Amino acid sequence: MSDLNQEMAERYKNNFLKEIEEQAEMGEWVKMCMQCGLCSGSCPTNFHSGWDHPPQEIFMLIRAGKREEVLNSEGMYMCTSCYNCYVRCPRKVPVTHVMHGIAEYAYRIGRAPKAQPTLHLSKTFWSNATKYGRVNEVQLTQSLYFKDGLGAGIKKGLEMKDVALGLVKAGRLNPMEALGMGHKCKDIKGIHAMLAKAEELEARNKAAKGKE
Amino acid sequence: MARKEYAFYPGCSSQKGASASNYLVSVESMCKTLDIRMTEIPDWNCCGASISYAEAGELPRHVMNARNFALAETNLPGQDIVATCAACWLGARESKERLEHSDRLMADTQTALKEAGLAIKVIPEVRHMVEVLIEDLGYDELKKPVKKPLQGMKFAGYVGCQTNRPFGIAGESFENPMYLDKLIETVGGEAVKYDQKVTCCGGALAFSEPDKAQGQIKDIIEAAYDGGAEMIVTPCPLCQANVEVYQGQINKRYGTKFDIPVLYYSQLMTLAYGGSAKEAGLNGNVVQARKLEEFAGK
Numbered sequence: 001m002s003d004l005n006q007e008m009a010e011r012y013k014n015n016f017l018k019e020i021e022e023q024a025e026m027g028e029w030v031k032m033c034m035q036c037g038l039c040s041g042s043c044p045t046n047f048h049s050g051w052d053h054p055p056q057e058i059f060m061l062i063r064a065g066k067r068e069e070v071l072n073s074e075g076m077y078m079c080t081s082c083y084n085c086y087v088r089c090p091r092k093v094p095v096t097h098v099m100h101g102i103a104e105y106a107y108r109i110g111r112a113p114k115a116q117p118t119l120h121l122s123k124t125f126w127s128n129a130t131k132y133g134r135v136n137e138v139q140l141t142q143s144l145y146f147k148d149g150l151g152a153g154i155k156k157g158l159e160m161k162d163v164a165l166g167l168v169k170a171g172r173l174n175p176m177e178a179l180g181m182g183h184k185c186k187d188i189k190g191i192h193a194m195l196a197k198a199e200e201l202e203a204r205n206k207a208a209k210g211k212e
Numbered sequence: 213m214a215r216k217e218y219a220f221y222p223g224c225s226s227q228k229g230a231s232a233s234n235y236l237v238s239v240e241s242m243c244k245t246l247d248i249r250m251t252e253i254p255d256w257n258c259c260g261a262s263i264s265y266a267e268a269g270e271l272p273r274h275v276m277n278a279r280n281f282a283l284a285e286t287n288l289p290g291q292d293i294v295a296t297c298a299a300c301w302l303g304a305r306e307s308k309e310r311l312e313h314s315d316r317l318m319a320d321t322q323t324a325l326k327e328a329g330l331a332i333k334v335i336p337e338v339r340h341m342v343e344v345l346i347e348d349l350g351y352d353e354l355k356k357p358v359k360k361p362l363q364g365m366k367f368a369g370y371v372g373c374q375t376n377r378p379f380g381i382a383g384e385s386f387e388n389p390m391y392l393d394k395l396i397e398t399v400g401g402e403a404v405k406y407d408q409k410v411t412c413c414g415g416a417l418a419f420s421e422p423d424k425a426q427g428q429i430k431d432i433i434e435a436a437y438d439g440g441a442e443m444i445v446t447p448c449p450l451c452q453a454n455v456e457v458y459q460g461q462i463n464k465r466y467g468t469k470f471d472i473p474v475l476y477y478s479q480l481m482t483l484a485y486g487g488s489a490k491e492a493g494l495n496g497n498v499v500q501a502r503k504l505e506e507f508a509g510k
Contacts, residue, residue: 025270044412048424080425081262082412083377087386096378100265107266117420119266125416126267129258130276135224137231144419163457166498167231174229183227186255190328194279195272198324202271205320 002110009067011210016065022209025101032091033059039085039095045078055085055095058102071111076103077118120147130195133185138177214249216348219288219336221280223300224258225449232297232449234496238478239296239341241491245357245482246349250294253284259303262374263416274317275324277307282330292337294344296478298374298448305338305379340375342447342477346391347382351398359486360510361400365503367480368441369393369403370432372451373412386410395477396445399484406439408432413454422458429455430462433470443501444474452476457498473501483508 012019020027033056040046040054053061053075061070076099085095103119106112112119121144128140145160146153157164167173174182185191225232226239243250257280260273268276281304284293295301311318312335325331345354369392375381381391387410393403411432414425432455436444446452456474463470475497482492489508494501 122266
């Protein structure tokens with residue numbers, strides 16, 4: 001158990017619903033779910049393999065206090081952010097955002113599933129985007145291909161060769177970006193200072209919850 | 213002075229040499245004809261997109277968008293922010309709503325912005341290019357400059373997700389929005405009926421879980437063909453890229469023979485307004501739109 005995970009489990013004792021309500025962004029919406037299943041039926045990835053728990057199951061598991069099962073679930077990372085569930089929910093639960101919030105919380109306390117490809121993309125995307133203030137598409141793609149090592153990266157690169165060549169030919173992929181030559185913000189220093197402050201404030205706000 | 217002026221937020225994909233650079237080219241041509249001046253927000257940054265949810269957290273995500281608000285407000289006072297990318301629009305608009313609804317979030321955001329020497333007074337309106345076309349100009353105004361109607365051409369208007377949900381275009385339904393079909397008809401084309409107009413292309417999962425995303429993309433393209441479409445048209449850079457560039461891989465995987473061009477609405481409009489293939493950014497399409505290239509040359 002990571003330290004933060006242990007701390008949270010102790011702080012909220014057996015009240016996992018309260019833990020999610022206070023710690024996960026939009027978690028306060030979980031109790032509004034009435035188990036109709038429209039979210040799961042509307043989800044484009046629910047019809048593929050790999051779904052352990054679609055949204056309405058996640059919500060019920062939270063209320064049932066199944067802490068490990070929720071935090072370890074792959075379900076949240078199946079989200080494509082299509083917002084079908086969000087607009088269809090009869091209780092107006094912002095399902096997309098609740099799923100993102102639970103995913104972020106599970107990851108923050110070190111309980112998210114290991115080697116989850118979309119979680120990896122999420123991490124990579126944010127660090128890529130915030131490094132220069134704008135996304136470097138080539139470096140983003142490279143870091144995804146090479147996440148399982150050099151050999152796997154080369155194999156993946158070859159598989160994707162035609163896609164990449166098509167984009168280069170169309171002027172939509174600049175190979176020089178691989179060398180960090182891509183688009184950047186001028187005030188990268190300001191952006192980094194601003195984000196450091198935001199992270200500090202966010203950590204402080206979350207730490208303060210559940211202690212009163 | 214131009215008829216309309218906006219603070220332009222192109223986003224990471226709509227830069228020179230980036231994956232939606234042809235969207236940028238065609239939007240610039242379209243706006244020139246319509247006398248719309250789009251001034252880039254100086255030094256704008258990434259919106260964080262939806263996919264950053266696990267790493268970014270709440271405040272850092274909103275702060276990234278808030279920086280763009282502050283830059284727009286300071287440098288382009290009184291102008292609405294206009295995004296061409298669906299994800300940029302959604303991310304920025306969501307941040308605007310959340311900051312305006314929470315004094316705590318706003319106060320923390322101002323504290324963080326101060327580190328970059330910035331502050332927000334009033335967050336500008338955040339709008340999608342399509343909203344500007346439909347609401348500020350209207351279909352009649354968009355039709356006036358049409359010199360070469362795209363007569364006899366059949367398009368599947370692929371709206372996808374994030375220009376449609378959760379905010380959408382005012383007055384449209386989430387399940388069957390009509391604005392893209394109307395835009396196609398405005399420039400003289402035929403909008404075919406098909407059943408995957410608002411289906412998700414897989415979004416970022418096209419990178420992380422290609423099996424799942426390509427299954428979805430296959431369904432969309434198949435439906436477009438079944439509806440009789442010759443080409444697909446979309447308002448979203450990620451829809452465009454996902455539906456276009458993986459056709460070769462999908463063909464290998466499923467034994468299909470997909471070869472359908474995927475265009476932006478702004479490319480159709482540029483061509484109908486008499487623009488060249490280059491001005492419409494047709495050279496930026498991976499699946500060549502031969503019919504439109506011939507049409508532009510006539």
